[in-house]
Each structure stands twice: as structure tokens, then as C-alpha cells.
Amino acid sequence: MIEPGPLLSLIGTLVRFTTFTAMAVLVGAATWRWAMRGAEPASDSPWGTPRRWGMLAAALLVPLAAARFGVLLVEFRDPMETWGEAAAIVATLPTARVWMWQAVIAGVTALALVARVWSFATLGALALSFIPALSGHAMAVSPGRNWAVALDGAHVIGAGLWIGTLALLSVRLRHGPVLPAGSGPGLVRRFSPLALAGAGVVVATGVIGTLLHLDLAGGVALLGNDWVRVLLAKTAVVGGVALLGFLNWRRATPDYEASDEPTGILRTMRIELALGGLAFLLAAVLVVMSPPG
Numbered sequence: 001m002i003e004p005g006p007l008l009s010l011i012g013t014l015v016r017f018t019t020f021t022a023m024a025v026l027v028g029a030a031t032w033r034w035a036m037r038g039a040e041p042a043s044d045s046p047w048g049t050p051r052r053w054g055m056l057a058a059a060l061l062v063p064l065a066a067a068r069f070g071v072l073l074v075e076f077r078d079p080m081e082t083w084g085e086a087a088a089i090v091a092t093l094p095t096a097r098v099w100m101w102q103a104v105i106a107g108v109t110a111l112a113l114v115a116r117v118w119s120f121a122t123l124g125a126l127a128l129s130f131i132p133a134l135s136g137h138a139m140a141v142s143p144g145r146n147w148a149v150a151l152d153g154a155h156v157i158g159a160g161l162w163i164g165t166l167a168l169l170s171v172r173l174r175h176g177p178v179l180p181a182g183s184g185p186g187l188v189r190r191f192s193p194l195a196l197a198g199a200g201v202v203v204a205t206g207v208i209g210t211l212l213h214l215d216l217a218g219g220v221a222l223l224g225n226d227w228v229r230v231l232l233a234k235t236a237v238v239g240g241v242a243l244l245g246f247l248n249w250r251r252a253t254p255d256y257e258a259s260d261e262p263t264g265i266l267r268t269m270r271i272e273l274a275l276g277g278l279a280f281l282l283a284a285v286l287v288v289m290s291p292p293g
């Protein structure tokens with residue numbers, strides 16, 4: 001095993017970030033199908049549709065699984081071994097098996113979306129949300145490993161429900177088929193309770209997950225731990241997303257309803273999405289650091 005250099009760490013972080021983002025978009029696409037579509041006119045367009053974004057996200061998760069395997073292989077390989085020997089050993093690790101399942105489930109989910117079999121695609125999106133937990137810190141929680149995995153999976157699903165659906169909504173308002181007068185604000189109104197539910201799940205599972213990983217008896221000394229600092233930064237960023245969401249609900253949505261012009265609400269949504277992306281990036285950094293517990 002070699003110490004990962006800065007370049008390999010950066011590649012690993014980017015692969016995890018893209019993986020989390022793709023999972024969120026996929027959950028967002030499933031959310032759209034079951035909870036948003038009723039408010040949308042039936043027309044179709046090549047890239048404005050959540051189904052296509054879901055397909056793209058699912059398809060991307062296949063090479064991303066291979067990329068995670070590749071990063072681990074480079075980290076793990078002993079210079080005395082050939083690449084083939086090292087790959088054969090890495091393939092037997094439990095985490096590598098989890099990524100193999102990621103590739104298989106993501107491939108099947110992408111095909112289900114091509115065939116418009118939404119029930120199957122939704123099951124695929126839900127199953128994929130548990131992949132980070134099954135290959136991360138949750139597996140090291142003892143006792144209570146199953147609870148930790150369930151919480152982490154729900155955390156990723158909540159993030160998709162909130163941030164993934166928001167991303168699809170902003171694309172839909174800007175690039176989708178032209179919306180009949182008044183139906184854009186209808187979509188935004190329909191999204192509000194979903195965002196609230198997603199944010200509630202993310203915060204609840206995030207807080208309980210945090211308590212599983214650290215012992216608060218450590219007091220202020222915990223602030224010296226890098227995992228805790230990154231988690232605090234992430235929590236501050238999430239606070240920013242929640243605040244913007246609140247402003248969208250109280251101010252930008254009524255303005256949009258009055259004018260039927262999405263420019264103002266899209267501006268706030270983009271900042272929300274940028275901060276949501278930052279939360280995914282900080283999560284990608286967090287999951288390879290050592291929690292104090």
C-alpha cells in the first residue's frame with residue numbers, strides 16, 4: 001500500500017463528488033416522475049426532461065464505479081506486484097464488491113429509464129443511494145452498523161429529494177419545453193413540500209449520523225479534529241442552502257407567480273445549487289477523513 005499523493009487524492013475526491021451528484025440527480029429524476037410530473041405539461045424535449053438526466057446520471061455511475069476501483073488499485077498496489085496481481089487482490093476486498101454492484105445496478109437502472117420502466121428505475125435509484133454507506137464509515141460503526149447504513153442511505157436519498165429535484169427543476173424552467181402560462185409557478189409550488197421533506201431527512205439523518213461518529217464528551221477538544229471542522233463547514237453551507245430555499249419560498253415564488261418570468265427565481269436557485277454542490281464536495285472530502293470516534 002502506498003500513501004496517496006495529492007493528485008490521486010484529488011482524483012479520488014472528484015470521483016466521489018461526481019458519484020454523489022449523479023446519485024442525487026437520479027433520485028431527483030425518480031422524485032420528478034412520482035411527485036412532480038402531474039404539474040407538468042405532457043410535451044417532451046431532448047434535454048429538458050428529467051428522464052434523460054436520470055439516464056445520464058445512471059450511465060455515468062458505471063464508469064465512476066470503475067474509477068473508484070482504479071483509484072483504490074493505484075493506492076493499494078505494491079510496487080513488487082504486477083497490475084494484474086494487484087487487481088485480483090483488490091477485487092476481493094468488500095468495498096470493491098460494493099462498487100461492482102454499483103456498476104451493475106446503475107447499468108440496469110439506465111436501461112430501465114431507456115425503456116421507461118419507472119418502478120424498476122426508482123428501485124435502482126434507491127438501492128444506489130446505499131452504496132456510499134456500504135463502502136464508507138457507516139460499515140465501521142459497532143454496535144449499530146445496520147442502523148448507521150440505513151441512516152446514511154436515507155441521508156443520500158434526502159439529499160437527492162432536495163438538491164437533485166431542485167437541479168432538475170431549474171433545468172426544466174430554463175431549458176425544457178416551453179411551459180404554458182402559469183404552469184412554471186405551479187411546478188415550483190409542488191416542489192416546496194418535497195424540498196422541505198428532503199431537507200428534514202438530510203438534517204435529521206446527518207445529525208444522528210454525526211452522533212454515531214463522535215462522542216460529545218470530547219467537548220471543545222473535538223474542534224481540533226479535521227473531520228469535525230469539515231463537518232462544521234458543511235453544516236454552515238447547508239444552512240446557506242436552507243436560507244436561500246426559505247427566501248425562494250417566501251419572496252421569489254410569489255414574484256414568479258405575479259410575473260410568470262422565471263429569471264429572478266432561477267438566479268436564487270443557481271446560488272442554492274452552487275452551495276448544494278459545495279455540500280457534496282465537502283461530503284466527498286469528509287468520507288475519507290477519520291472521525292474522532
Ligand code: HEM
Binds near residue numbers: 159206213231289291
Ligand atoms: C445539502 C445538504 C447535505 C448534503 C447534500 C449531504 C450529502 C452527503 C453525502 C452525499 C454524504 C456521503 C454519504 C456516505 O458516504 O455514506 C454525506 C455524509 C455525511 N453527512 Fe451529509 N449532506 C448534507 C447535510 C448534512 C448535515 C446538515 C449534516 C450534519 C449536521 C451531515 C452530516 C453528515 C455525516 C456525519 C456524514 C458521514 C460522514 C462520514 O462517513 O465520515 N450532512 N452527506
